[in-house]
Amino acid sequence: MPSFSSEVKDELCRHPIRKSCCAVAESYGILLFCHTFSRSEIRVVSSHKGFAERCAALFQRAFHVTPAITSGKGGRTTLLITDRDEIGRIMVKCGYDEAGFVSLHLNAWLLEKDCCLASFLRGVFFSGGSIVAPEKKCHLELTSSHAALCREISALLMEHDLKNGISHRTTSTVIYIKAGESIEDFLTLCGAPLSAMKLMQEKMLKAIRNNINRQNNFADANLDKAIDASFGQREAIRRLRETGLLQTLEPGLREVARLREENPAASLAELAQMADISRSGLYHRLRKLCELAGAGSSKKG
Numbered sequence: 001m002p003s004f005s006s007e008v009k010d011e012l013c014r015h016p017i018r019k020s021c022c023a024v025a026e027s028y029g030i031l032l033f034c035h036t037f038s039r040s041e042i043r044v045v046s047s048h049k050g051f052a053e054r055c056a057a058l059f060q061r062a063f064h065v066t067p068a069i070t071s072g073k074g075g076r077t078t079l080l081i082t083d084r085d086e087i088g089r090i091m092v093k094c095g096y097d098e099a100g101f102v103s104l105h106l107n108a109w110l111l112e113k114d115c116c117l118a119s120f121l122r123g124v125f126f127s128g129g130s131i132v133a134p135e136k137k138c139h140l141e142l143t144s145s146h147a148a149l150c151r152e153i154s155a156l157l158m159e160h161d162l163k164n165g166i167s168h169r170t171t172s173t174v175i176y177i178k179a180g181e182s183i184e185d186f187l188t189l190c191g192a193p194l195s196a197m198k199l200m201q202e203k204m205l206k207a208i209r210n211n212i213n214r215q216n217n218f219a220d221a222n223l224d225k226a227i228d229a230s231f232g233q234r235e236a237i238r239r240l241r242e243t244g245l246l247q248t249l250e251p252g253l254r255e256v257a258r259l260r261e262e263n264p265a266a267s268l269a270e271l272a273q274m275a276d277i278s279r280s281g282l283y284h285r286l287r288k289l290c291e292l293a294g295a296g297s298s299k300k301g
């Protein structure tokens, strides 16, 4: 079964590449989170086949550059650009000096239009994103080796009401979005509304299942209580019969005693209905039977 990450990427791949502004923004997102983005080499590595093809098409549309594509072990595809002029052209389109950059930072002006922001986040997710399956506790991660860049992207997400956090690992920095609405908002924003819907559905099913379990547990506990009570009442009635007291009681009490013995699993409500009296009336009669049995046994003892 494909992972949820790859399901999301499948959905993102179905987006047509239309405007060139968006092609640049999506490529930019890919480049910032890819394997290598430097003046001497651009290397994008992915095990998602659809993405590798899309990435090549995007670079073509955005920069008129055709990367060399090679397939490696484990279904990994590598896109490689080493031509200095081509890399220079890409650098300039992404807002850097033709000579490259000292440290990687975010050129936010490339994402000012809404269409471009969505495309950029799509590229970021393609290149650095992963998400765990909706059946588990949901968690979306964007991983990069550039800590300063991650802080800028984190702030960008915050600006768009996408709550997130940052954690530093030995060789990488991770922007994470925890379970909750932000993951669905992120997916919707970057163009995977069906995946977002799937998450929401899963959450709803989980809530319904929990609720049913709670109700079942509650019903079980009530039944247990009712059975415990029934046992004590039947004991009392048995004692009353043995001591000969039962026959001396008024007909209303005798009737309830009979119903209780004949229907050991019935609830108070059910017994009340059978006896055609109120629940509290029934309760008082049962209590009376228990009291009399207690008094009878103490007299006897």
Ligand SMILES: [Zn+2]
Pocket: 019, 020, 021, 022, 023, 025, 113, 114, 115, 116, 117, 119
């Ligand atoms: Zn655009």
